[in-house]
Amino acid sequence: MEKDLKAQQRAITQRTVEVLPLPELKRKIEKAVKANKPLNVKFGVDPTSPDLHLGHAVPLNKLRQLQDLGHMVTLIIGDFTARIGDPSGKSATRPQLSEGEIRKHAQTYTQQAFKILDKDQTKVVYNSSWLSRLNFNDLIKMAAKFTVARLMERDDFSKRFKENTPIGLHEFLYPVMQAYDSVVIKSDIELGGTDQIFNMLAGRDLQEKDGQEAQVVLTVPLLVGTDGTQKMSKSLGNHVGLTEPPKEMFGKIMSIPDSLMIDYFKLCTRLTDEEITKIEKGLKSGKLHPGEEKRSLAKHIISIYYDRKQADTAEAEFDKVFKEQQVPSDITEVKVSSNKMWVVKLLVETGLASSNGEARRAIQGNSVKLNSKPLDDVNAEIDIKSGDVLQVGKRKFVKIS
RNA sequence: GGGGGGAUGCCCGAGUGGUUAAAGGGGACGGGCUGUAAACCCGUUGGCGUUGCCUACACAGGUUCAAAUCCUGUUCCCCCCA
Numbered sequence A: 001m002e003k004d005l006k007a008q009q010r011a012i013t014q015r016t017v018e019v020l021p022l023p024e025l026k027r028k029i030e031k032a033v034k035a036n037k038p039l040n041v042k043f044g045v046d047p048t049s050p051d052l053h054l055g056h057a058v059p060l061n062k063l064r065q066l067q068d069l070g071h072m073v074t075l076i077i078g079d080f081t082a083r084i085g086d087p088s089g090k091s092a093t094r095p096q097l098s099e100g101e102i103r104k105h106a107q108t109y110t111q112q113a114f115k116i117l118d119k120d121q122t123k124v125v126y127n128s129s130w131l132s133r134l135n136f137n138d139l140i141k142m143a144a145k146f147t148v149a150r151l152m153e154r155d156d157f158s159k160r161f162k163e164n165t166p167i168g169l170h171e172f173l174y175p176v177m178q179a180y181d182s183v184v185i186k187s188d189i190e191l192g193g194t195d196q197i198f199n200m201l202a203g204r205d206l207q208e209k210d211g212q213e214a215q216v217v218l219t220v221p222l223l224v225g226t227d228g229t230q231k232m233s234k235s236l237g238n239h240v241g242l243t244e245p246p247k248e249m250f251g252k253i254m255s256i257p258d259s260l261m262i263d264y265f266k267l268c269t270r271l272t273d274e275e276i277t278k279i280e281k282g283l284k285s286g287k288l289h290p291g292e293e294k295r296s297l298a299k300h301i302i303s304i305y306y307d308r309k310q311a312d313t314a315e316a317e318f319d320k321v322f323k324e325q326q327v328p329s330d331i332t333e334v335k336v337s338s339n340k341m342w343v344v345k346l347l348v349e350t351g352l353a354s355s356n357g358e359a360r361r362a363i364q365g366n367s368v369k370l371n372s373k374p375l376d377d378v379n380a381e382i383d384i385k386s387g388d389v390l391q392v393g394k395r396k397f398v399k400i401s
Numbered sequence B: 001g002g003g004g005g006g007a008u009g010c011c012c013g014a015g016u017g018g019u020u021a022a023a024g025g026g027g028a029c030g031g032g033c034u035g036u037a038a039a040c041c042c043g044u045u046g047g048c049g050u051u052g053c054c055u056a057c058a059c060a061g062g063u064u065c066a067a068a069u070c071c072u073g074u075u076c077c078c079c080c081c082a
Helices: A005-013 A021-033 A054-068 A099-113 A136-143 A148-152 A155-162 A168-184 A194-209 A246-254 A258-268 A274-285 A290-305 A308-323 A341-348 A356-364
Strands: A018-020 A039-047 A070-079 A123-124 A187-191 A216-221 A339-340 A368-370 A381-383 A388-390 A398-401
Touching: A005 A021, A005 A054, A005 A155, A005 A168, A005 A308, A018 A021, A018 A194, A039 A155, A039 A168, A039 A216, A054 A070, A054 A155, A070 A099, A070 A308, A148 A155, A168 A194, A168 A308, A187 A194, A187 A308, A194 A216, A246 A290, A246 A308, A258 A274, A258 A290, A274 A290, A339 A341, A341 A356, A341 A381, A341 A388
Parallel strands: A039 A070, A039 A187, A070 A123, A187 A216
Antiparallel strands: A018 A216, A339 A381, A368 A388, A388 A398
């Protein structure tokens, strides 16, 4: 374990939004170092989506950093809570998942999370193993420790209430359960995105009422998605998946707004504060070109999940397609039912358009090319041979096999 | 338990008998400009081999030459009173 208290503290609080409360964190660190006993860091995830993206990676990176300092992570798979769905930041009740889905998601989740976390310093637990054993009595006792007024202070709830969208009673119970998780695992620190503050503070309350030492709450920023406005999430389609091919990652990262670059550097790469400050200053003064820095950002990120070489390949591929307007090297190949076909049908059959209407519109909108030559006749009958490359827009390609 | 209001396309939202595949906005997609950035400009945004036809305004029926618009029932949501 890192013995230097100052270094510990600096590292733990680095790139976080809030530490609640800071003095307690100092105390905990001191105690841990003195006794050479790692802190138990709680991190809860709801296995609601099977794929992790850069947004999930933000807290995971932080956890890894804590592990590198010598601490233990307890990764709680919220297989029980997932059945409810965290209301945090949501404007509507979430659909409830089936047990089968949850199991499956949990598996891919941990698999992907270990791309970042250290297995030896991680304990994986499922909260159904204790939550499902509680009876109504236990629940009432716990629920009595929270007030409706307190719950309604939450932005998401009060907003939904004001807007007349329904709030399920079970959603009120979500923070209660998450808090109970903290009691069960006796966490020292709970880490989460800023949207988790309420739930995590509830954990402190419950621990205290249970006679335990309360956990310290550590929040990390929420990563904004590639659209530049909303929190990264798969359902909004603004995510960069951790298992996506390097080429895709590169393209997506290049499309983020400039204003997001520094955030991404801070939250998604392993560059030091000094390095990032240098880039930030360079960009501000105009010494550095944003396009170039974004490339470097993309390569840094890809190198974490793949390696430098594949990052470079992704960049070269990107240039080929977008700078030199050439055809990418690995295009999906598609079989076609006939070698002479109506253009519109061809686009639908190759999957480049989902309906005849869409295909027509694409042609009329001048975005369809066959072997880099524009097609503009909606009624054209086309001779197709193997190896022909069909293109819609700038990035959808298909090769006829 | 009683009374009232509402459900429109991906989302928000206009439309209260015919000229409405449904205004407007957002989003998305395509094009231009660029650095696949932002901003801005233009176009598209139910299906169909498409100057036409079909399906659509919660669901199921009905009135009418004609219904998103009127009537009845069903489902869901909201509000007020208890």
